[in-house]
Amino acid sequence: MKYYSTRDKSFTATASQAILKGIAPDGGLYVPESIPKLGKSFTQLSKMDYPQLAYEVMRLFIDDFTEEELKSAINSAYNTDNFDHEDITCLVQADDAYYLELFHGRTIAFKDMALSILPYLMLTSARKNEVKEDIIILTATSGDTGKAALAGFDSVPGTGIVVFYPKDGVSKVQERQMVTQAGENTHVIGIRGNFDDAQREVKKAFTDETLAAKMLEKGYRFSSANSINIGRLVPQIVYYVYAYTRLLPKEINFVVPTGNFGNILAAYYAYRMGVPIHKLICASNENKVLYDFFKTGVYDRNRDFVLTSSPSMDILISSNLERLVAELAGDKTASLMEDLKVTGRYELPENARKAEAIELFEGEFATEEEMSARIKELYEKEGYILDPHTAVASAAYEKYRKETGDETCTVIASTASPYKFTRAVLTSIDKKYASMDDFDLFTELEKLSGTPVPKAIKDILSAPVKHDTVCDKDKLIEEIEKIYL
Numbered sequence: 001m002k003y004y005s006t007r008d009k010s011f012t013a014t015a016s017q018a019i020l021k022g023i024a025p026d027g028g029l030y031v032p033e034s035i036p037k038l039g040k041s042f043t044q045l046s047k048m049d050y051p052q053l054a055y056e057v058m059r060l061f062i063d064d065f066t067e068e069e070l071k072s073a074i075n076s077a078y079n080t081d082n083f084d085h086e087d088i089t090c091l092v093q094a095d096d097a098y099y100l101e102l103f104h105g106r107t108i109a110f111k112d113m114a115l116s117i118l119p120y121l122m123l124t125s126a127r128k129n130e131v132k133e134d135i136i137i138l139t140a141t142s143g144d145t146g147k148a149a150l151a152g153f154d155s156v157p158g159t160g161i162v163v164f165y166p167k168d169g170v171s172k173v174q175e176r177q178m179v180t181q182a183g184e185n186t187h188v189i190g191i192r193g194n195f196d197d198a199q200r201e202v203k204k205a206f207t208d209e210t211l212a213a214k215m216l217e218k219g220y221r222f223s224s225a226n227s228i229n230i231g232r233l234v235p236q237i238v239y240y241v242y243a244y245t246r247l248l249p250k251e252i253n254f255v256v257p258t259g260n261f262g263n264i265l266a267a268y269y270a271y272r273m274g275v276p277i278h279k280l281i282c283a284s285n286e287n288k289v290l291y292d293f294f295k296t297g298v299y300d301r302n303r304d305f306v307l308t309s310s311p312s313m314d315i316l317i318s319s320n321l322e323r324l325v326a327e328l329a330g331d332k333t334a335s336l337m338e339d340l341k342v343t344g345r346y347e348l349p350e351n352a353r354k355a356e357a358i359e360l361f362e363g364e365f366a367t368e369e370e371m372s373a374r375i376k377e378l379y380e381k382e383g384y385i386l387d388p389h390t391a392v393a394s395a396a397y398e399k400y401r402k403e404t405g406d407e408t409c410t411v412i413a414s415t416a417s418p419y420k421f422t423r424a425v426l427t428s429i430d431k432k433y434a435s436m437d438d439f440d441l442f443t444e445l446e447k448l449s450g451t452p453v454p455k456a457i458k459d460i461l462s463a464p465v466k467h468d469t470v471c472d473k474d475k476l477i478e479e480i481e482k483i484y485l
């Protein structure tokens, strides 16, 4: 399997090289030359547990690992030390859909599904490519990636990690999770700016050749744990195949609360591998760039950035969309991405707008009010409590269902535990919680949901703050230099 850059096919890489590099040298994203078909029947796959299924899916994409290397990475990640559910993930039926709970990992958000395995994929890739330097992970986070990456790389020998987050753009729990991170090799820095600023500046640091040369001299090499890394994308395909094979309906819809377009792109790859997906419903919050894109074929980030209660979806530039665009627009991708950089918008070519791939996607969105109302409604109807991201998806799905009458079996990706966003969740159910202390709300949520406070939350309540650096949004490179040079 060869991977090539979305912007220039002459930049190619093996799977392990693509995992190591994260991003192609021309700033494009690595895409597989073709999407492989699942190698076994659904009946066979339905009998496999999560790690077995992960091997069946991942071996097709990461084909320069030996069976032993890949299985060892899978078993190091998907076990009950890292996940508090024996099946790793599970489906819960509530109201009109199934919820695929992807938040049973160490940081109680779906990012754990990929970031628990990425360090192992990366170290094996480094060995394979005879990399001598330490691998330094640079990551911009809208809240959840940061902690999941820190937890994944914490104290892993031969690695270091620097996480940048928007100082006022993440939840209290998200921030506390990050700034209490232990491990000599971990660094957390708040920036005065939003997530798009953080993402843009991290990308700049990656492509800064002077910085790279100075780092190399000191024995360091950058890599990315952001969702543009195929080492993130490929493990995410697994749970869509897993969900389908637990239910085995004729066709299935997936609804995915979307920010950077990584999670839903993995669902699309599952479709291309042969999972009979009827619709992929891309759910946005009030930052509904993607909703507009799927309705009009025009991507336009020139609009106000809205801070919502689903911060991991507060994104105006969805990086992974470039991979879908590359399928639709081919050679024009580089110039569309240049348009995006210069003018903040691009238009899909006319012939790309009717492509099968774009017909599969359905854009929907939910406002803050709709999100809150959905949390309350589902709690009152079923006693099931959603986090705000999942509630955006659930509310968007209800709108879609009313508009289309589509009754296809539907699975909603449940991307975070409600414990991660306790205030937004509880005040949606009852305004009386607004006056309570953030940390008292955990006990209240425990009472309402009947689900015990997860270990991830208990841990941060007692852990000391270890990171307090804050910098201006254009000073990221200086901060990196302070740490390593």
Ligand SMILES: *Cc1c(COP(=O)(O)O)cnc(C)c1O
Binding pocket: 109, 110, 111, 144, 145, 227, 257, 258, 259, 260, 261, 262, 263, 264, 312, 313, 389, 390, 415, 416
């Ligand atoms: C990251 C995240 C999302 C968005 O996922 P993308 O892959 O960026 O589209 C949604 N919900 C939660 C809780 C997240 O952490």
